[in-house]
Amino acid sequence: MKSVLKAAGSFMGVVALTLSTTAAANHAFNNPEKAVEYRQKAFSLMQNNFAVMGDMVKGDIKFDGQEFTARANDFAALAGMPWVGFQQEGAKPGDDSDALPAIWTNWDDFMKKADQFQNDAKALQQAALSGKQNDIRKAFMSAARNCKACHDSYKD
Numbered sequence: 001m002k003s004v005l006k007a008a009g010s011f012m013g014v015v016a017l018t019l020s021t022t023a024a025a026n027h028a029f030n031n032p033e034k035a036v037e038y039r040q041k042a043f044s045l046m047q048n049n050f051a052v053m054g055d056m057v058k059g060d061i062k063f064d065g066q067e068f069t070a071r072a073n074d075f076a077a078l079a080g081m082p083w084v085g086f087q088q089e090g091a092k093p094g095d096d097s098d099a100l101p102a103i104w105t106n107w108d109d110f111m112k113k114a115d116q117f118q119n120d121a122k123a124l125q126q127a128a129l130s131g132k133q134n135d136i137r138k139a140f141m142s143a144a145r146n147c148k149a150c151h152d153s154y155k156d
């Protein structure tokens with residue numbers, strides 16, 4: 001009897017654990033609007049850092065290796081952030097989102113593009129650290145191609 005209770009007890013423990021994990025996942029955002037806002041803010045911060053690097057690559061502003069590296073570091077970190085905002089139940093397109101429904105019907109492709117993008121952002125970070133202008137320019141162009149490639153299919 002005791003061992004049955006014990007078994008039941010540990011089973012309940014597992015159930016409790018599973019439930020709390022699910023609860024945590026559901027409450028990563030208070031509601032779908034928050035998830036949409038989160039991903040849009042992440043894209044916006046990304047874009048801001050990318051634009052400064054772009055201006056340096058194009059020569060619109062003077063190239064500053066230290067500034068470029070700092071931006072590339074932030075950019076690489078930010079590149080990993082928007083995606084969790086697409087995983088929230090209900091955070092689908094509405095008035096406040098430019099995300100296309102195709103994202104959720106082509107989820108694997110969308111995530112593949114997100115992964116490729118993060119790899120290219122890391123490569124840009126490495127190139128920035130190397131300080132080699134040619135490598136930096138090439139890595140920047142590769143990273144830039146990801147934006148359009150994904151937006152063409154998945155952003156309004």
Ligand code: HEC
Pocket residue numbers: 036039040041043044046047050096097098099100110113114117143144146147148150151154155
């Ligand atoms: C794998 C797909 C993907 C990649 C890669 C990607 N984006 Fe986006 N981006 C999206 C989607 C989807 C949205 C729409 C999000 C929404 O409104 O819910 C978006 C929205 C944006 C927005 C608008 C944010 C706002 O305030 O509403 C900006 C700016 C942006 N992206 C910039 C970029 C830049 C710059 C790059 C490349 C350096 C990039 N994105 C790469 C999918 C992507």
